[in-house]
Amino acid sequence: MFPKPIATATANTPEFEQTPLVKPTGFREYDARWLFGTELNLMGAQALGLGIGTYLHERGVKPEIVVGHDYRSYSQSIKLALANGLMAAGCRVHDIGLAVSPMAYFAQFALDVPAVAMVTASHNDNGWTGVKMGAERPLTFGPDEIGRLKEIVLSGSGVTRDGGGYVFVENFGERYIADLIGTRKLDHPLKVVTACGNGTAALFAPQVLRAIGCEVVELDCTLDYTFPRYNPNPEDMAMLHAIADAVRQSGAAVGLGFDGDGDRCGVVDDTGEEIFADKVGVLLARDLSSLHPGSTFVVDVKSTGLFMTDPVLRQNGVKVDYWKTGHSYIKRRVHELGARAGFEKSGHFFFNAPVGRGYDDGLVAAIAVCEMLDRNPGKRLSDLRRSLPRTWQSPTMSPHCADEVKYEVVERAVAHFTARARSGEPIAGQAVRDLVTVNGIRIVLEDGTWGLLRASSNKPELVVVVESPTSEANMRAIFAEIDEYLSAQAEVGAYNQKI
Template sequence: MFPKPEPVLKPNTYAYESRPMVKPTGFREYDARWLYEKEINLMGVQALGMGIGTLVHAMGQRPEIVVGHDFRSYSAAIKVALVSGLMAAGMKVHDIGLVTSPMAYFAQFDLDVPCVAMVTASHNDNGWTGVKMGANRPLTFGPDEMTRLKEIVLNAAFELREGGAYRFVQDFPERYIADLTSRPKIKNKLKVVAACGNGTAGAFAPRILEALGCEVVPLDCELDHTFPKYNPNPEDMKMLHAIRDAVLEHKADVGLGFDGDGDRCGVVDDEGEEIFADKVGVMLARDLSALHPNATFVVDVKSTGLFATDPVLIANKVKADYWKTGHSYMKRRVNETGALVGFEKSGHYFFNEPIGRGYDDGLVSAIAIIDMLDRNPGKKMSDLRKALPKTWGSPTMSPHCADEAKYGIVDQVVAHFEKASSEGALVAGQKIRDLVTVNGVRVTAEDGTWGLVRASSNKPELVVVVESPVSEARMREMFAAVDGVLRAHPEVGEYNQTI
């Protein structure tokens, strides 16, 4: 019998090398992330593999799974441990090697394999590892599956089976690249900065964009798992500033930034303006709804209110469906509603047919942006930005809050604003017009200025976003109001970035 995982073990001891360690908080809402060697060891990863295999069998799914890994110094070792656990649970493993997360999702379709387990910590700092997983393409696990998986692993309730097998799929990235580039080239030449933050996408993004007819200026595309300049995160202002500088230096038409595992895309326009991903989503929604009137777009609660108020989208009879933040939640909602696209402020975009297959892929997003520019000859990215109604919005801001405390804090913040709304109290100087509590709380004042507080699903942090259609001053007033509520809780620490 495989031993029950321990929540903590001391490194460099017999116990650490002979028993599994799995910290329970690593099981997140829709994927799993741990600090490697501090919160999970290799035997713990092996237990995770056995847990995934046990759950797949319990779900009645065909026991075959795609496995890949990102470019971190320890990811290959973690993948090997995961594979050993999967095989012990009777899974046939299709190993596609060093890839981006969207390549693993694509492999489910291309290889006709129902399940996926991608070893990646996405944009998290070095030291983190994790797994994005699913058993019903194009969906990934949500809270129900993650709760079941957590119970199986922590209780060592594994069902080990015969029949496990291993297959390495050689040169799989070539199949993915061919899928994206087997199409006509763009008609109008574009100069594109492709920024990858030394993450996994650097091995593939410049080549794909060049094959589509773009002139590519590569920026930090050399793979380096120390991430020497900044984390590959297109919400990080350091990365966006680096892209801005390169766009201006090279007089590029657009800058495209990809995160560590390649499933997100950030945008800087030809004037060096860093456009948050939700505003880029409005531009894409305008462009695509002209081709597909009456389309539904799923939008996460962190995103701009323009999806509901933009006159062009209203004229095109667009339906905006605000939903929970998180790639698993968004994928499911897009799939269930038949929406054309799901847009998330973090840069996860979920294109359904005829554009994509329903999963998040930073390069599919980049291609959609390039096609939008190609369909609008004579208009620059900055022209499309300036055509939007003006709003003042913040980046995603994340104050530290321990995993054990963050959900309780958010519950108290929700209760605070619900009480304020019921009593007619003022927030940022105005009464509350609307509360959305589908994912944390999004509080909107009478003039449309809003603020959001939610718990991060993948790090020990809260998430704060504010926006105003009135002025920068109103945006800052809302931030002060929201932050004032958070400061009543000593468990809430410093922000990673603020306005």
């Protein structure tokens, strides 16, 4: 028997060293995130591994699993504790070592292993850890799988079995790089700023982009788990501004930034203008639908309304499906619909064949951007950006809200704005045209201006995004409505960034 986990424990006590610590709120909608040392300890990671292994047996999945870890000072220790739990559950563990998340997903195919558990805090700040899991390639767990895993782990009902084993897969990163490169080769030279925020992608991105024919200008590509310049998150303006400065200084054609576990990509054009990932998605959808007319694309509810109104996409017969935000949700939806690709405003890009295998890989997205430019000789990325109908759009803004109450706060907001809309009351001075409640609430006004409020899937935060196709004033007006409501909620704290 393995001890039943507890929800709280104090470091530097016998209890902390002898009992698994697993805070229940660490089980998110589709993966797991904890503050290491205060919400999860190493025995808690063992309990999680035992739970994952038990769940694989329960589902009848072959008990073999890929594990890897990102570049944080504590990630390898957590991975080895997780692997101990998996082996205790009778699983054969294939350890690919230091990795980006898409490398672990690729290993499921390359090693013919059904399951994956990647230890990563993704774009979260230092101190966080987590696990991205799946048992059916190329998909990762959704709410049902996470819910059942949570039950197994917290109840202490993980089952130990014989038959577990461990193998370290040497030099697997070289196989991943070789697969990315393949036969890809640009026809036209391209100078690219490659920004990794001192995170794990620095092991792979410069090498891959050089191999396909790019002149690479490295930015923060030295591995350093203190993240001395900024957190590796291409949705944060600090990283985007650093990329923009490097593009302008170097005269690069494009700047490409990667998050801490390499499954997301941020883009800056040749003028130093940051292009939010949803609008990069519009450009990529234009490019891919010109090659494959009638394609379907899945986009998250945080994304620009241009997917529905862009004249080029309409001309190419594109079908668009707006879906729940979250890498597991969009990945699953792309798989279900057989879509050409899926896009998230956060910078996750999901390409099916012939570009990818359906999972999110920041480097595959970066290559797709480079190939799009290669197919448009004589046009700069800024030219392609300017060809889009103009909208005024905010970055993703996240006010603090505790995990225990954030969904209740959003439910109250949904009820509040729905009641106002149904009564015919104007919002931001306009009539409400539509309310989308598939994931929080997206309020669409008469002129196409919209504002989204939802709960973050992986941090104690809310998420706010606004956009207007008519004016900056209307964008700010819809934000003011949402912000005024949130400022009156005692559970809502300061924003990470704000327009």
